[in-house]
Amino acid sequence: MLTQRQLFFDHLAQTSETPLALEIVKAEGVYLYDVSGKRYLDLISGISVSNVGHRHPKVINAIKDQVDKYMHLMVYGEYIQSPQVQLAQALADVLPDNLSSVYFVNSGSEAIEGAMKLAKRFTGRTEIISFKNGYHGSTQGSLSIMGNEEFKNAYRPLLPDTKQIEYNNLEDLNEITSRTACVFVETIQGEAGAIVPENDFLKHLREHCNKVGALLVADEIQCGFGRTGKLFAFEHYHFVPDILCLAKGMGGGMPIGAFIASKKIMNSFTNNPILGHITTFGGHPVCCAASFATLNVLLEEKLIAGVETKEKLFRKFLKHPKIKSINGKGLLLAIEFESYEQNKTIIDLCIEKGVIVDWFLFNANSMRIAPPLTISEEEIVFACKIILESIH
Numbered sequence: 001m002l003t004q005r006q007l008f009f010d011h012l013a014q015t016s017e018t019p020l021a022l023e024i025v026k027a028e029g030v031y032l033y034d035v036s037g038k039r040y041l042d043l044i045s046g047i048s049v050s051n052v053g054h055r056h057p058k059v060i061n062a063i064k065d066q067v068d069k070y071m072h073l074m075v076y077g078e079y080i081q082s083p084q085v086q087l088a089q090a091l092a093d094v095l096p097d098n099l100s101s102v103y104f105v106n107s108g109s110e111a112i113e114g115a116m117k118l119a120k121r122f123t124g125r126t127e128i129i130s131f132k133n134g135y136h137g138s139t140q141g142s143l144s145i146m147g148n149e150e151f152k153n154a155y156r157p158l159l160p161d162t163k164q165i166e167y168n169n170l171e172d173l174n175e176i177t178s179r180t181a182c183v184f185v186e187t188i189q190g191e192a193g194a195i196v197p198e199n200d201f202l203k204h205l206r207e208h209c210n211k212v213g214a215l216l217v218a219d220e221i222q223c224g225f226g227r228t229g230k231l232f233a234f235e236h237y238h239f240v241p242d243i244l245c246l247a248k249g250m251g252g253g254m255p256i257g258a259f260i261a262s263k264k265i266m267n268s269f270t271n272n273p274i275l276g277h278i279t280t281f282g283g284h285p286v287c288c289a290a291s292f293a294t295l296n297v298l299l300e301e302k303l304i305a306g307v308e309t310k311e312k313l314f315r316k317f318l319k320h321p322k323i324k325s326i327n328g329k330g331l332l333l334a335i336e337f338e339s340y341e342q343n344k345t346i347i348d349l350c351i352e353k354g355v356i357v358d359w360f361l362f363n364a365n366s367m368r369i370a371p372p373l374t375i376s377e378e379e380i381v382f383a384c385k386i387i388l389e390s391i392h
Helices: 004-011 057-067 082-094 108-123 140-144 149-155 171-175 201-212 263-270 285-300 304-317 340-352 377-391
Strands: 024-028 031-034 039-042 101-105 127-131 162-165 180-186 215-219 243-246 257-261 325-329 332-336 358-360 363-369
Touching: 039 377, 057 285, 082 101, 082 285, 101 108, 101 263, 108 127, 108 140, 108 180, 108 215, 108 243, 108 257, 108 263, 140 149, 162 171, 171 201, 180 201, 201 215, 304 325, 304 332, 304 377, 340 358, 340 363, 340 377
Parallel strands: 127 162, 127 180, 180 215, 215 243
Antiparallel strands: 024 031, 031 039, 101 257, 243 257, 325 332, 332 363, 358 363
């Protein structure tokens, strides 16, 4: 009889020639357990997904309660479903007034696709500007505004009328003109290696978009839901987007995303044509119930309040001559090494020693640190010890 490992390689589509291939049978809190019983401290949260930890009891209970009532009923937007309504209201309550209308989807890429359509429809313009080394997803539309040519070249032709400019470059803002429908920006550039804005860059970007009538779309798919020490990262940087894209940490481990705008902007989808954006499973009631519970856990258990202290601990203990810099904010950090080869060797040793870390798509010489926000100070000290041992 074939093993799970053999079946994995025979029948699951592979995205690289060397997947990690850890055979995980259980997850709880900040730990994963493999088929042999070995325990791993998860420092990447499934790529910034399990912000409240794996299988948080309140999220699990919300899922079970909703499954007992109903699951999929109808395509998005036709029936009044309590989990969707509760979650949309809860999000509107914690967001600025202009972000009050929520469109639920299944993933971050879908949130980006919806936001692209919405901006073009509302403004009547076609040009979309984004930033070099920005990551917005892998579907054709989101790939078109990705800021890395190596990942795009194999799939051309992509969407026309897109342009990438330099992040943190004030001069490049002049590329945004009266023919620009929208500008997509990651509040913190994730796959570039957790690059933070400098010199009020996002505030200047907001002012320039206002000046030329372009919508500003904030991609907080990776940096949202408490990861940076605020519920949403844009709260650090004194600007408010016209459209906000969310996913990853939103669902407590369940697949859900959203793009959020004002009622005026979102109503563009209701006419000419009607049903301007459609999804079958977007806003799935079980996923919405999980997301509502996740949001409440973040707020009620004060997980976000502890993020800054935990960031300082990582920065305090991760000191070594081979560490060139530590970039990022909160619990989205990038530990920079000399080369990808050096970084990959250290990553492999960490995993062997029971601590899961990773690299960044567009910054392969940097190690990703993005644990569940529930990680304890003792667990941080242990993780840093293993990383330093692996560097040695």
